[in-house]
Structure formats: C-alpha cells, structure tokens
Amino acid sequence: MIQHVFETDSKLTSGALFMSATSTPSNDHAAAQGTELGGSVAAAPQTPAFSPLYQQIKVLILQSLQAGEWKPSAAIPSEIELAARFRVSQGTVRKAIDELASENLLVRRQGKGTFVATHAERQIQYRFLKLIPDNGDPSSEGPAQRHIIDCKRTRASVEVARALAIRAGDAVLQVRRVLSFTGNPTILEDLWLPAAPFKGLTAERLRDYNGPMYALFETEFDVRMVRAEEKIRAVLPDPEQCELLKTDPQTPLLSVERIAYTYNDAPMEMRRGLYLTNKHYYRNALN
Amino acid sequence: MIQHVFETDSKLTSGALFMSATSTPSNDHAAAQGTELGGSVAAAPQTPAFSPLYQQIKVLILQSLQAGEWKPSAAIPSEIELAARFRVSQGTVRKAIDELASENLLVRRQGKGTFVATHAERQIQYRFLKLIPDNGDPSSEGPAQRHIIDCKRTRASVEVARALAIRAGDAVLQVRRVLSFTGNPTILEDLWLPAAPFKGLTAERLRDYNGPMYALFETEFDVRMVRAEEKIRAVLPDPEQCELLKTDPQTPLLSVERIAYTYNDAPMEMRRGLYLTNKHYYRNALN
DNA sequence: CAGTGGTCTAGACCACTGG
DNA sequence: CAGTGGTCTAGACCACTGC
Numbered sequence: 001m002i003q004h005v006f007e008t009d010s011k012l013t014s015g016a017l018f019m020s021a022t023s024t025p026s027n028d029h030a031a032a033q034g035t036e037l038g039g040s041v042a043a044a045p046q047t048p049a050f051s052p053l054y055q056q057i058k059v060l061i062l063q064s065l066q067a068g069e070w071k072p073s074a075a076i077p078s079e080i081e082l083a084a085r086f087r088v089s090q091g092t093v094r095k096a097i098d099e100l101a102s103e104n105l106l107v108r109r110q111g112k113g114t115f116v117a118t119h120a121e122r123q124i125q126y127r128f129l130k131l132i133p134d135n136g137d138p139s140s141e142g143p144a145q146r147h148i149i150d151c152k153r154t155r156a157s158v159e160v161a162r163a164l165a166i167r168a169g170d171a172v173l174q175v176r177r178v179l180s181f182t183g184n185p186t187i188l189e190d191l192w193l194p195a196a197p198f199k200g201l202t203a204e205r206l207r208d209y210n211g212p213m214y215a216l217f218e219t220e221f222d223v224r225m226v227r228a229e230e231k232i233r234a235v236l237p238d239p240e241q242c243e244l245l246k247t248d249p250q251t252p253l254l255s256v257e258r259i260a261y262t263y264n265d266a267p268m269e270m271r272r273g274l275y276l277t278n279k280h281y282y283r284n285a286l287n
Numbered sequence: 288m289i290q291h292v293f294e295t296d297s298k299l300t301s302g303a304l305f306m307s308a309t310s311t312p313s314n315d316h317a318a319a320q321g322t323e324l325g326g327s328v329a330a331a332p333q334t335p336a337f338s339p340l341y342q343q344i345k346v347l348i349l350q351s352l353q354a355g356e357w358k359p360s361a362a363i364p365s366e367i368e369l370a371a372r373f374r375v376s377q378g379t380v381r382k383a384i385d386e387l388a389s390e391n392l393l394v395r396r397q398g399k400g401t402f403v404a405t406h407a408e409r410q411i412q413y414r415f416l417k418l419i420p421d422n423g424d425p426s427s428e429g430p431a432q433r434h435i436i437d438c439k440r441t442r443a444s445v446e447v448a449r450a451l452a453i454r455a456g457d458a459v460l461q462v463r464r465v466l467s468f469t470g471n472p473t474i475l476e477d478l479w480l481p482a483a484p485f486k487g488l489t490a491e492r493l494r495d496y497n498g499p500m501y502a503l504f505e506t507e508f509d510v511r512m513v514r515a516e517e518k519i520r521a522v523l524p525d526p527e528q529c530e531l532l533k534t535d536p537q538t539p540l541l542s543v544e545r546i547a548y549t550y551n552d553a554p555m556e557m558r559r560g561l562y563l564t565n566k567h568y569y570r571n572a573l574n
Numbered sequence: 575c576a577g578t579g580g581t582c583t584a585g586a587c588c589a590c591t592g593g
Numbered sequence: 594c595a596g597t598g599g600t601c602t603a604g605a606c607c608a609c610t611g612c
Contacts, residue, residue, distance in 0.1 A: 050608080052581055078597060089583045094598085102389075104574050110598050111590035128573045228573040233564035234521040234539035252521035252539030258573075277520035284571055286415045286515040286545075287391050337589080339600055365578060376602045381579085397579045398609035 057086055058096040065105065065116065066263045072118035072218045076106065079114075105226060119225065120215035128214070128228050128260070131275055132283045133181065145180040149244070151203035153195060160192045163259050163270035171195035175206065178244055185245045186280060191271040197223055214260075223268055228260040232282065237274060245276055254282055344373055345383040352392065352403065353550045359405035359505045363393065366401075392513060406512065407502035415501070415515050415547070418562055419570045420468065432467040436531070438490035440482060447479045450546050450557035458482035462493065465531055472532045473567060478558040484510055501547075510555055515547040519569065524561060532563055541569055 061082070070076045079097065083090040097114055100106045107115045119127055125138070133141050154174050161168040172192045179187040193201070198221050209216045217223045235255040242249055254275040262268045275282065348369070357363045366384065370377040384401055387393045394402045406414055412425070420428050441461050448455040459479045466474040480488070485508050496503045504510045522542040529536055541562040549555050562569065 054581075080597085091584085092582060095581085097598095108598065109591085111592080111596080113597060130571075130573075230571045230573065232519065232541065232569040232571065234541045234562075236537075236539055250523070252523055254519065254521045254541075275521075282519040284417075284517045284519065286417075286517065341600075367578085378603085379601060382600085384579095395579065396610085398577080398611080400578060
C-alpha cells in the first residue's frame with residue numbers, strides 16, 4: 001500500500017524533490033490514502049496533522065516557487081510532468097495548482113501552460129491599487145505619472161519594525177513618492193523596506209524603471225509580493241503633505257496603511273499612502 | 288449519445304426541474320459532452336455559447352435558490368441526489384457546488400451536508416462590515432449597539448434610483464441608524480430600499496429584531512444579499528452628522544457607499560455609511 | 575452505523591494554442 | 594499537428610457527523 005507521507009521537516013534541502021514513496025509505482029488502483037502520520041509517536045500535540053495529498057503537493061510547488069526554481073512569468077512544468085515527478089495522478093496536481101491559482105500565485109492559460117504570477121503583466125494596472133477614477137474606468141486616465149521624491153537609508157521605528165517583523169533600529173530603506181493622474185497629484189506614499197534584501201535600491205533606479213514598483217522588486221531583487229493587508233482611515237494632511245499633494249489642510253484624505261507579504265507570510269514592505277478622494281474613490285468588493 | 292444541452296430559455300417556469308435528457312440513464316461511460324448548441328440555427332451572433340456541464344448545473348442550482356426551493360440555513364439535497372436529479376456524475380455536481388461555495392452562496396459542512404448561506408449564522412459578525420477596532424479583535428467590543436433613528440417612505444433621488452436600477456421618483460424606504468461600540472457612536476448609516484419588496488418594514492420592526500439587518504431581510508422579506516460593492520472616500524461631517532456621531536466638524540470620516548446585490552446581480556439596497564476611524568479602521572485584504 | 579462531503583485515481587474526450 | 598489545460602465519468606476509500 002502506497003504511503004504518500006511526505007517529510008514535512010526537510011526544509012529546502014534542495015534536490016530530492018521526489019517522494020519517499022516506498023513501494024510499487026504501478027497501477028495498483030488501490031487507494032493511496034491513509035495518511036496517518038506516525039501512529040503513536042511520543043506525546044505530540046494533539047494535532048492529527050492529517051494533510052491531503054494535494055495539500056502536500058501544493059507545499060512542494062510553493063517551495064519550488066520560493067526557491068526560485070521557476071521565475072516570474074515563466075511557465076512551470078505541465079500537469080503531467082508534475083504528476084510524474086510527484087508520483088501522483090494528474091488530478092491531484094491539478095487540485096494543488098487550482099488552489100495556487102486562486103491565490104494568484106500561478107496563472108493558468110488554457111492551451112499554453114501554467115505560469116508564475118507577476119506584477120508586471122497587466123500593463124498599466126497596479127494589482128494592489130484600488131483607487132479608481134470617478135468615471136469608473138482606470139484606463140481612461142492613462143498611466144500614472146510617478147515622481148520619486150526620496151530614497152534614503154534610515155533605522156526602523158518601533159512601528160515599522162513591528163510591521164516588518166524586524167527589530168527597532170534595524171536598517172531600512174524609506175522611499176517617498178507622489179503619483180499623479182492626468183496631471184493631478186493624487187497619492188503620496190511613504191514606504192519602508194528591509195535594507196538587506198533591497199540592497200542597492202536607489203532613487204535613480206526607481207526613476208529609471210518603467211512599470212510597477214513591485215515588478216521591479218521581482219526582477220531586480222527577487223522579492224515577490226504575494227498578498228497584502230490594508231488599514232484605512234480618514235485623516236487631515238499636515239502642511240508638508242498639503243504642499244506635495246497641492247491640496248489644503250481642510251481636505252480630508254484616505255490614509256491607507258499597507259503591509260505586503262512574500263511567500264510564507266513574511267512581511268517585506270510597509271507602506272503608507274495618502275489618497276485624495278475628490279476625483280477618485282477606493283473600491284472594494286464584498287463577497 | 289447523451290446530449291446534455293439544457294434549455295437556457297425557460298426562465299423560472301417552475302416545476303419541470305429535471306433535464307430534458309433524451310436518452311438512456313444507464314452507464315454509458317461514453318463522453319457526455321459535445322455541447323454544441325444548435326449547429327447552424329440561423330445567423331446567431333458569433334458566440335459559440337459553449338458552456339461546460341457543471342456551469343449549466345450551477346445555473347440550475349442558482350435558479351432553485353432564487354426560486355426559494357431551499358431556504359437560508361437549510362440543507363440542499365446531497366451531491367448524490369443532485370447528481371441523480373440532473374443525470375450527471377457526482378463530480379460534476381461537486382464542481383458546480385464548489386463554485387457556489389466559493390461565492391459564499393452555499394456553505395459546505397463535511398459529514399453534514401451543504402447549506403444555503405445566511406447572514407445570521409456567524410453570530411455577532413456582520414459579514415459585510417469591515418470596520419475593526421484598533422486592537423484588532425472584533426469580539427472584544429461585544430456586540431454593537433443599534434439605534435434606529437428613522438424609517439420613512441420617500442421617493443428615489445436620481446442617485447438612489449441609479450444605484451437601485453429603478454426610476455427616479457419611485458417609492459423607496461429610507462432608514463437611518465447609528466451603530467455604537469462600547470458606548471461610542473461610530474457609524475452613521477443611511478440606507479435606501481426599493482419599497483415593493485420591503486413592504487411592511489417599519490422602524491419598530493427594525494428595533495425589535497435582534498441580529499444583522501441582512502438576516503432580517505432574509506427571514507422577513509425573502510431578500511438575500513449575496514455580494515456588495517463599496518466606494519470609499521474621506522469626508523468631513525456636517526453639523527447634523529456631528530450631532531448624531533457626537534463628533535466635531537474637524538474630524539474626518541470615512542464615507543462608505545455600498546450597493547448590495549441579490550441573485551442575478553440585482554441591486555436591492557444602497558447604503559451610505561459614515562465611519563469614525565479614531566478607534567477603528569477599515570480592513571481590507573489584497574490578493 | 576449509515577450518510578455526508580472530501581480525496582484520489584485512471585481514462586476518455588474537448589477546447590485552445592502555436593508551430 | 595502535438596501539447597496544454599479543461600471537462601466528465603466511474604469507482605474506491607477516507608474523515609466527519611450524528612443517531
């Protein structure tokens with residue numbers, strides 16, 4: 001009986017991507033389940049730790065993504081190849097990929113293959129930006145005008161440190177920029193990045209790059225933002241912010257505080273945006 | 288060869304929930320596909336109109352939901368029963384249900400069955416309310432205190448009419464209420480409902496009902512809100528709003544304009560909320 | 575224990591893409 | 594045309610629930 005119990009300990013011990021399947025690869029047609037880890041191994045916490053096969057496959061694919069085996073926008077192996085590699089049926093691989101696709105880590109394209117998601121593909125679109133012009137059509141404005149004000153090295157405040165899961169005082173990069181739409185300054189953003197992974201990032205490089213900042217992070221620093229969370233409040237701007245956004249202290253703004261995460265829920269960016277909402281609105285869909 | 292082409296015309300011609308399958312119910316094991324509608328029927332618009340079987344099943348289930356065949360929080364027939372009813376395999380029904388579950392129209396519960404989603408189940412939780420206390424734990428505050436200020440019959444403004452897909456001047460109900468958390472007024476809401484489906488709604492009934500308003504809509508008026516869209520802006524309150532929220536004209540607020548939809552994307556509510564964000568924030572997850 | 579949803583397989587055929 | 598993902602089926606077994 002095939003066991004299909006995967007080592008969950010071996011973290012990134014690269015190579016050895018095959019299972020530890022201990023028996024016949026033939027067509028047993030018998031069930032390939034019964035994944036009862038260990039039976040009675042000491043007094044482990046009472047987690048039965050049952051994990052369906054496809055979830056284990058999903059983790060393995062995730063590790064390959066994380067390890068950089070496949071680069072953003074590249075195709076991953078076909079379902080049949082992955083099924084062979086992992087010694088499971090195509091259907092099981094399919095279910096793993098389905099979940100990864102629904103989490104926007106992979107993109108399926110019928111007839112072509114399955115690709116690693118990227119922030120660069122949807123041209124003109126910022127995947128994480130939910131600010132929409134009042135007429136409802138983001139493309140009618142044309143691309144945003146980006147203006148990098150500053151990119152400097154500083155030390156993490158308590159707040160930034162908490163957001164990035166580092167220690168207060170650790171080195172961080174701070175970027176400030178303004179986004180304008182049809183000539184009107186609309187978004188003032190400050191963002192903080194851990195210094196180590198983004199070593200070499202400068203205002204010049206940001207200015208030179210044409211495309212979403214997250215796309216630059218992918219190609220230049222191998223940091224892929226996978227999801228984010230935002231906390232939104234209404235605030236009034238201080239004089240400096242008024243100056244930069246060409247507005248006045250009586251105009252309320254949206255304060256959008258974002259933490260963006262890579263694989264494994266590791267925070268890699270904290271960002272605070274001030275959004276002018278007289279010609280735009282923040283759009284959210286509830287399900 | 289089984290055709291499995293369903294009538295897409297017959298709208299709500301209740302009864303006749305079975306297929307128009309024209310052949311053997313036996314185990315043909317032959318493919319049950321090839322859904323080429325019509326062949327060469329006149330010069331129909333060049334939409335191949337190919338729809339996979341499970342999508343057709345999904346529509347049929349949706350119609351049953353809409354027709355009220357199964358009430359909120361009730362169980363729908365088991366996958367096996369549905370498979371028999373629709374003359375398809377269990378796997379096909381499963382895929383249809385999977386999609387409906389991911390859209391929050393159904394809720395699967397292993398070992399128990401599949402249930403019609405409701406706004407009443409998650410006690411204390413308002414499914415569509417994304418305002419979170421600063422400490423991050425919505426349950427720490429206890430339930431919101433609801434205060435219905437008003438429920439009156441009026442005529443739809445142009446804006447409300449557009450949101451509800453009715454004509455300006457049509458009869459609508461307008462409700463105004465304040466939600467308080469730990470005694471602090473935090474949300475001022477105005478909401479507009481088409482008068483006909485909500486005939487009989489009064490301030491008293493709203494006050495008497497204990498639970499989310501959307502749950503009341505389900506049980507008393509058979510209106511199930513399925514999804515919603517919000518437009519968020521930052522605003523300053525006028526004197527009346529200040530009075531009701533016990534705040535001042537210098538404190539910016541979140542303006543949250545929501546349109547809520549039932550089945551078939553039919554809008555059934557427009558709502559405008561003013562959120563105080565000094566002790567709470569609007570939380571949003573980006574994927 | 576029976577009934578429900580959940581997982582897994584194997585195999586067939588379809589729709590789409592690109593050479 | 595071959596290769597990829599997409600749909601569909603049939604059958605087996607597992608995990609969970611509640612009687």
